[in-house]
Amino acid sequence: MRFALPIFDVASLSLQINSQVILDSLSLKIFSGEYDAIIGPNGGGKTTLIRLLLGLEKPTSGMIKIFGKNIDEFKEWHKIGYVPQRASHVDAAFPATVLDVVKMGRTAKRGFFARYSAEDAACVEDAMKKMDVLDIKDKMIGTLSGGQRQRVMIARALASKPEVLILDEPNTGVDVVSQQRFYELLRKLNRDEKLTIVFITHDIGVIADDIQRLFTVNRKLLTCNNPKEAISCEDMSRLYGVDAHLLSNHHHHH
Amino acid sequence: MFEYDFMQRAFLAGFIIATLASISGSFVVLKRYSMMTETLAHSALVGVAVGLFAGLSPLWMAVIMAIFSAWLIEYLRSSFHLYSDAILAIFLSGGLALAIIIVSLGGAFNNSLFSYLFGSILAVNEDDLVTMGIFGSISLVLLLGFSKELFFIAYDEEVARTSGIKVKMLNYLLVTVVAVIIALSIRVVGTLLIGALMVIPSIAALQYRQGFIKTVLISLSFALSSVAIGMTLSYYYSLPSGATIVMCVIGFFIISLVVNKR
Numbered sequence: 125m126r127f128a129l130p131i132f133d134v135a136s137l138s139l140q141i142n143s144q145v146i147l148d149s150l151s152l153k154i155f156s157g158e159y160d161a162i163i164g165p166n167g168g169g170k171t172t173l174i175r176l177l178l179g180l181e182k183p184t185s186g187m188i189k190i191f192g193k194n195i196d197e198f199k200e201w202h203k204i205g206y207v208p209q210r211a212s213h214v215d216a217a218f219p220a221t222v223l224d225v226v227k228m229g230r231t232a233k234r235g236f237f238a239r240y241s242a243e244d245a246a247c248v249e250d251a252m253k254k255m256d257v258l259d260i261k262d263k264m265i266g267t268l269s270g271g272q273r274q275r276v277m278i279a280r281a282l283a284s285k286p287e288v289l290i291l292d293e294p295n296t297g298v299d300v301v302s303q304q305r306f307y308e309l310l311r312k313l314n315r316d317e318k319l320t321i322v323f324i325t326h327d328i329g330v331i332a333d334d335i336q337r338l339f340t341v342n343r344k345l346l347t348c349n350n351p352k353e354a355i356s357c358e359d360m361s362r363l364y365g366v367d368a369h370l371l372s373n374h375h376h377h378h
Numbered sequence: 379m380f381e382y383d384f385m386q387r388a389f390l391a392g393f394i395i396a397t398l399a400s401i402s403g404s405f406v407v408l409k410r411y412s413m414m415t416e417t418l419a420h421s422a423l424v425g426v427a428v429g430l431f432a433g434l435s436p437l438w439m440a441v442i443m444a445i446f447s448a449w450l451i452e453y454l455r456s457s458f459h460l461y462s463d464a465i466l467a468i469f470l471s472g473g474l475a476l477a478i479i480i481v482s483l484g485g486a487f488n489n490s491l492f493s494y495l496f497g498s499i500l501a502v503n504e505d506d507l508v509t510m511g512i513f514g515s516i517s518l519v520l521l522l523g524f525s526k527e528l529f530f531i532a533y534d535e536e537v538a539r540t541s542g543i544k545v546k547m548l549n550y551l552l553v554t555v556v557a558v559i560i561a562l563s564i565r566v567v568g569t570l571l572i573g574a575l576m577v578i579p580s581i582a583a584l585q586y587r588q589g590f591i592k593t594v595l596i597s598l599s600f601a602l603s604s605v606a607i608g609m610t611l612s613y614y615y616s617l618p619s620g621a622t623i624v625m626c627v628i629g630f631f632i633i634s635l636v637v638n639k640r
Binding site: 180201208217221232266 | 404527529537538539540542583590592
């Protein structure tokens, strides 16, 4: 790896809820500049892993370091952009324009009572340009298509000038054409802006060529491969506990 | 009607309440806290009952009781994974029950309690106005100062939290401010009706599908107009002020629905 200090350094991370094991002694490192995907069966702990990394849940045991700091002491949350699952589904009546939503990304940086500065405005405009939503900035968020909303959510995350972007199934409810355009945009951010990107996904086929590392999570971290070495059916069976062909058929119905 | 001091006071109090209720109401509605307003109003009623019973200021006691129950509700909601609407139902009827018991222990002050239930423009005195002015200004400064954070939290609480915003602290701040505003309002609008003044202008404003600032301004103008129209009607036709104001707000709501029908 190019940089010695990982952005995320996770060691023996476990989470139990009511004696049910959600994650079991999971360790991984994510380095600056990576473009990684997390896959795994539903209920396998992918989203929980991300929520632990973001401090939204507390682990039963284990260690999480972010930019070298223990998560409890980490304060620079603006360095991490987060786009949650189903972010493209918003309340249609919510009184916010695209610009209102992207400006939220500057909120924590501005601090209490602080005015909206020229620097804030520049960051917001830059983020909207990158995600190609500048021309719809005055539209109401509830009137947009799923793909447009998704790009707005990412623009909001980019507005705080993060160093890493974490996305949880970014394409739920987005049509196929938008999906491909979306991944091109993500890849471009990773390549041109040196933005580290980690996302949970189901549609691994669409992007397998591009991904740097593929984490497969099912309670444990099962594999951590270079996706160009195609995942074998044996691996898939071990991961999902069912026949891999059956599984891929099943996924087409989603 | 403005030749009477009590009408001047009533209008001033009404405008203060309309401003505070509609601005805080925008956040309350978007956070799905609408029922919280009804519940806190009933908790404030306990304070009124205690105040009347013990010979303390009912308004001050209402403020204290409303804040106390707002914190307790927020704590129960976040710490015990109880259904939040069920918690509100418990506090609403519990508050009312407690108020009734205290009232019955006190015996002879049923009439003044009545004015707190339904609101009375005649009931606003100089001291009330001063209390409203002080608490109202503090509440307004806090709401406006933290509006961008509260707006972000209302839109997406978890993302707000991961971006480094102190969500828990601000949730407590919002319910505290709302509790204070409700306690201040029950003099003018009454316990049973204040929820309407907080929630309905915002719901009506949402029908216009504008950005946040415009929506709050529309809501504010509906609330102020309702107070002005409602109090005027109440003066000339001897109608109860709180109820008349609420019917005006509902009028604006119906107009907004019809105008924006698609």
